[in-house]
Amino acid sequence: MPQQQAGPRAPDRALVARLAVGDERALGELYDRHGTMAYSLALAVVRERADAEEVVADAFGQVWRNAASYDPGRGSVAGWLATITRSRALDLVRARGRRVRAIERAAQADNDGLAAPMGAAFDPPDRRIERGEARRLVARSLGELPEPQRRVIELAYFGGLSQTEIAAELHEPLGTVKTRIRAGLEKLRGSLAPLLSGGES
Amino acid sequence: MTDHEWSELAAPYTLGALAPDERERFEAHLADCAACRAEVRALRDVAVLLADAAPAATPPPGLRDRVLREARQARPIRRARGPLVPWLAAAACIVIALGLGYGYVRERAASRQTSAALAAARDSIAARDSLVATLLSPDIGTAALAATGQAPAARLYWSPSRRRVVMAVFRLPPAPAGRTYQLWAIAQGKPVSLGVFNTAADGRVTAAMAVPPGLTFELSAVTEEPAGGSPQPTQQPFLVGKVTPAD
Numbered sequence: 001m002p003q004q005q006a007g008p009r010a011p012d013r014a015l016v017a018r019l020a021v022g023d024e025r026a027l028g029e030l031y032d033r034h035g036t037m038a039y040s041l042a043l044a045v046v047r048e049r050a051d052a053e054e055v056v057a058d059a060f061g062q063v064w065r066n067a068a069s070y071d072p073g074r075g076s077v078a079g080w081l082a083t084i085t086r087s088r089a090l091d092l093v094r095a096r097g098r099r100v101r102a103i104e105r106a107a108q109a110d111n112d113g114l115a116a117p118m119g120a121a122f123d124p125p126d127r128r129i130e131r132g133e134a135r136r137l138v139a140r141s142l143g144e145l146p147e148p149q150r151r152v153i154e155l156a157y158f159g160g161l162s163q164t165e166i167a168a169e170l171h172e173p174l175g176t177v178k179t180r181i182r183a184g185l186e187k188l189r190g191s192l193a194p195l196l197s198g199g200e201s
Numbered sequence: 202m203t204d205h206e207w208s209e210l211a212a213p214y215t216l217g218a219l220a221p222d223e224r225e226r227f228e229a230h231l232a233d234c235a236a237c238r239a240e241v242r243a244l245r246d247v248a249v250l251l252a253d254a255a256p257a258a259t260p261p262p263g264l265r266d267r268v269l270r271e272a273r274q275a276r277p278i279r280r281a282r283g284p285l286v287p288w289l290a291a292a293a294c295i296v297i298a299l300g301l302g303y304g305y306v307r308e309r310a311a312s313r314q315t316s317a318a319l320a321a322a323r324d325s326i327a328a329r330d331s332l333v334a335t336l337l338s339p340d341i342g343t344a345a346l347a348a349t350g351q352a353p354a355a356r357l358y359w360s361p362s363r364r365r366v367v368m369a370v371f372r373l374p375p376a377p378a379g380r381t382y383q384l385w386a387i388a389q390g391k392p393v394s395l396g397v398f399n400t401a402a403d404g405r406v407t408a409a410m411a412v413p414p415g416l417t418f419e420l421s422a423v424t425e426e427p428a429g430g431s432p433q434p435t436q437q438p439f440l441v442g443k444v445t446p447a448d
Contacts (some may be wrong), residue, residue: 024269031268035260037252044255053264057271064272073363075249082252090217138253156218157251163218178213185212189247196246 012077019067027064034078035060038085044158045089055092059085090160134195141191149184152177204236211240215248232356232369232407355440357384357421364412366395366421372404376425383426384410385434386418393418397430419444 012033018026035056042055062084063070070080142150155161155169163181167174189196210227213219219227231238355370368384376382376399385392396410422438424431 024272027272028265028269031265035265035268036257037255039260039264040255040258041252043258049261052258053261053267056260056264057267060268061271071363073360075246079246079249079252082249086252134250135253135257138250142251142254153216153251156213156216157248158255160217162220163213164220166218178209181216181218182209182212185216185244185247188250189244192247192250195250196243 013070013072016063016067016070016077019064020070027060030063030077030081031060034081037078038081041082041085042089045086045160046093051092051096052089055085055089058088062088086157093160137195138192141188144191145184145187149180149187152180153184153188156181202230204234207234208237208240211237211244215241215244229369229405229407232358232367355423355442357442357444359412359444361412361417364414364416365409366412367407367409368398369407370398370400370405370423373400373406374404375400375402379428380425381428381430383424383430383434385422385424385438386412386416387420387422388416388418392422392434394430394432395421397426 012030015026015030015033019030038056038059039052042052042059043049046052046055059081063081070077074080142153145153151170152166155166156163161169163177164174166172166181167177170177207227207230210219210223210230214224214227227237231241354372355368358367358369360366366384366386370382373382381397381399383397384395386395387393393413393416395412396408398406398408398410400406421442421444422434423440424434424436424438426435
């Protein structure tokens, strides 16, 4: 659930309610708020700009078509969009049989990998205030994990690999991979607690 | 598996790192284990935050227009009333979606029809996600439906806030040709249909159904009815259960 913004604007949920009745302007506003998050996530998974654009267009299309069934109990609108975007991105990578390449590059990125806190510098100024802090905390928390734990979580989340596939990829025993995934996610649960407790718009 | 071994699957499950058969078994287990559901709820929120760890990238200027243009070609879907896709049918849709995905990618200028079919398949996956999400609601209430004789059994999960039930049925042979099973909510002694369902060859099904607005009920029951279901039960229920609010 990427964080949403405080402020005087209509909450995301109000935008989704407008989407559900076919209000295109609400879709534009939703894109303005979360398009950068969706594009960044898509690019981290598919690694090609043209593909990332296709994924984002697909993901917003799915949000548009399914806005009426959005369920606030399942989490924030941004989190819903992120889940859909990641899923579309992984579909595309799998369909292209390009997963292996993506993994290789993720492995190359390794040390300065996905967790590098590039954060706010590339965001437009308004987003920097709204999302910058949450982004930095997430990036820092992931970056502070022991490298082997961070690696398996990135391969699962951004690479879409199963535990078995990760074990094969890293030439590690399956049990080791399972332990790292659990330990890593548990640590993140602790360090991201400030982002997990609060209610949202 | 022991309870402990099951709970160890929560982390890889929320990261999408279980193999498909493992995932299915774990989701079936979730239908029966409040502790694992709570664990998944908590870790799921952590996993979703990982989206924010993606290196920030600036979308190209034309992307906003493309998003709006493609949306214009598809109308929003109104919320489905009545029973949703049963679990197994939804699983089949995932296969279809992947198959179509290949075609979709190979021919970029694919016909609008293909895109629409693909979109529909994806929406089915969303329906399946919604089924799991209902199971994970904090306000979930349950009813164990026991057979009056032996064999079949069902568990019903009811989330009043979402107005949805999810039912997991075990050991119930598929209804004969031309017949169907129907789930009833009994409110003040009066049965209200929640929808029809059938089981797979292995005697199991997990299905999500909508609960009409404002309806609260204390009992639920299953009858066998003519295909398409009946406005009122035509026979005595063979499964009956009392609803117990919240875990």
